[in-house]
Amino acid sequence: MIHTAPDRMQTLLAESARCLAPRGSLFVGFFAGSRVELFGQAVTTAYFWPVDEMASELERAGFQVVGTHTRGDPGSRRHADITAVLRCHP
Numbered sequence: 001m002i003h004t005a006p007d008r009m010q011t012l013l014a015e016s017a018r019c020l021a022p023r024g025s026l027f028v029g030f031f032a033g034s035r036v037e038l039f040g041q042a043v044t045t046a047y048f049w050p051v052d053e054m055a056s057e058l059e060r061a062g063f064q065v066v067g068t069h070t071r072g073d074p075g076s077r078r079h080a081d082i083t084a085v086l087r088c089h090p
Contacts, residue, residue, distance in 0.1 A: 001028060002030055002031060002041070002044070002046040002047060003041075003044055003045065003046050003047075004047070005029075005047070006036050006047065009057050009070050009086070010057065010060065010061060011045035013014060013058060013060075013061035013063070015058060015062055016061070016062055017062050017086055018050070018065065020072065020086045021086070022087070022088040023086060023087075023088060024085065024086045025083065025084070025085050025086075026058070026063060026083075026084045026086070027081060027082075027083050028054065028058070028081060028082045028083075028084070029041060029079065029080070029081045029086075030047075030048075030049050030054060030079070030080055031046060031047070031048045031049070031077050031078065031079060031080075032048065032051055032070050032072075032077075032078040032079060032080035033048025033049060033050060033078070034048075034050060034051070035048070035050060036048065036049055036050070036053060046060055048077075049080070051068050051080045051082070052069060054080070054082060055082055056066065058082060058084045062087050063085065063086055063087065064082045064084060064085050064086075064087050065082055065083075066083050066084060066085055067082070067083040068080065068081070068082050068083075069081050069082075
């Protein structure tokens with residue numbers, strides 16, 4: 001997911017939603033940043049995401065955010081994770 005271009009994120013999340021039963025859980029880990037931003041990573045390019053923007057992407061894709069967490073160690077990129085559940089649709 002960290003290598004997914006921002007304009008493809010909804011496609012990725014829609015496929016995740018398709019594979020889950022209603023109220024199924026999704027745990028998303030990513031590099032946290034102050035804005036959506038491309039950076040070079042060991043394997044290929046990756047993206048920083050603000051936690052609130054990733055949460056909005058999840059909500060748009062039909063998930064309900066139930067928890068967020070961030071951490072940062074000196075000398076390392078800041079990380080974040082979001083736990084979400086797929087909303088039930090009538």
